[in-house]
Amino acid sequence: MKEYQIIVLAKQVPDTRNVGKNAMKADGTVNRSVLPAIFNPEDLHALEQAIRIKDQFPGSTITILTMGPVRAAEILREGLYRGADAGILLTDRAFAGSDTLATSYALSCAIRKMEKYDIIICGRQAIDGDTAQVGPQVAEKLGIPQITYAEEIISLTNDKIQVKRRLERGVEVLEASFPILITVNNSAPHCRPRHAKRLMKYKHTTTMSESQEISEDYLTASMGNNQIIMEWGVNDIECDRAQLGLGGSPTKVKKVENIVFQAKESLKLEDNDEDINELMKELITAHIIG
């Protein structure tokens, strides 16, 4: 039976879905430190698709690749608990300030270093930027086809994959050969929860930077697993430094503003018959309705 080498691209993001009052600084910028950092929700959908392939083709391997600060190793462990086999953290000051193009360039260089891959699976978009650009850009940089907005992998054979993708008002089934990059839509199935045995097995897995920070006994505990989460810096990948980080990003943020709405002079009405009767009359007379 065929064994697939699968790479899942995942990002750790601030949880922008629950931005409280204190999350905004007075100058209109975001106070990232008060927002919890989470596994980008749609990347979990991507991971689930990968695990499903592995369920069906047991010899397959799933490697999660993430680019981010040292702390982003948290999502690699989360991925291991749920079913991934290995994780790679791409971290270096040289990557700081990357826009989507510089991010996808760095990710594609890391992918090139990994020997063989059949399927790269991404989320559709990350909730911190909602750009949905990194997936297609990684595919372009690797020179492979892409299938975006995927909802279900319909079939896999030795040399072909069929994927159902969601359109605005319908669906499409596409067939491609390997290697292929897929971005998974939020309408795809949710990711299965952590597996208790895997949690026990992997909870002390650390990256190099993390193990340097923690105590001796932890270090020994993680020794056996040190190949499971790898940490790569700019010197570990072959790349053109000019295309990385802030300098390699064609887009620049010119300014960031808080949103202020112009308050309107509003008319307060009660929910009684008189007020509502008056309102409806007014709307009809003004030809707004009727």
Place this chain on the structure above:
Amino acid sequence: MNNVTVYCELDEGKIADVSFELLTKGRSLANQLNCKLEALLIGHNLKGYEKMLFPYGVDTLFIADDNRLAPYSTLPHTSILVNLFNEEKPQIVLMGATTIGRDLGPRVSSALKSGLTADCTELEIGDHEVTRDKKVYKDLLFQIRPAFGGNIIATIINPDCRPQMATVREGVMKKAIFNPQHKGKVVDLDVSKYVDETAFVVKLIERHVEESKVDIKNSSVIVAGGFGVGSVENFGLLYELAAVIGGEVGASRAAIDAGYVGHERQIGQTGITVRPKLYIACGISGQIQHLAGMLESSIIISINSDPNAPINKIANYVIQGKVETVIPKMIKYYKENTK
């Protein structure tokens, strides 16, 4: 050379609304920049389409017509855009933030090593000064978009790379005819020069597209319900009001997440953008992401049991009360007053 180019998207053989909206915007940007407006149309059986596009101010229409180019597929369309842009060197490229535009845009921007800003809500021309280097960039495209889940507004620029690329959601820009008599020229592209055989590696196996059932965007009256509506049954009251006064039903994301209505009715930053004559917000608190999709409504009525709901600040009329009590009264008095 150095013009403004709009990628015109075809939806089942029809030019998408968002493309007309972008041409309208593109025309005004081209006027400001003193350059031409170009459009690019890729598909099959495209004879006569120029008649629909010229009135929007298109000076040059590039057409790639081939039966293998419809429906849309990523690699062939990318190849045409990349090769054409390498020749024509547009300064600005606009496309819809649709399933197609968001599949195509990043691929093209990566191949051209140029920046792309997704989901812009405003596009302006302006200068940018780098104080440190005493350098001034003239006439850049300011790409303005919400960021961080809609909590802030960011202005993005691409100082050094061309084209400056942006996607915009449907309904965000206004669509308006520039001049019904405007005539441009058509340039038929030799498809074989722009697309290699190898680009057709992904095969379409099947495709189902439904006619959209709701047309919220073009409705002049919208009755929108939020989480405060409380149930599917209560949403029935909204449908009734909409039917009586002649409007469509919209919803907030919380109402959709709660299962009160289908997602095709979502209004807001990640839904549809609307600007009706009348917007009746029922049990909607008015979070930024919702306001982003309806702020330009001419008249806003808020029905909310909480007098301090944020939406009340931008409403012309605030009715403090429960949806279940207020709406039946609106229906009743509308009927009485129009008899």
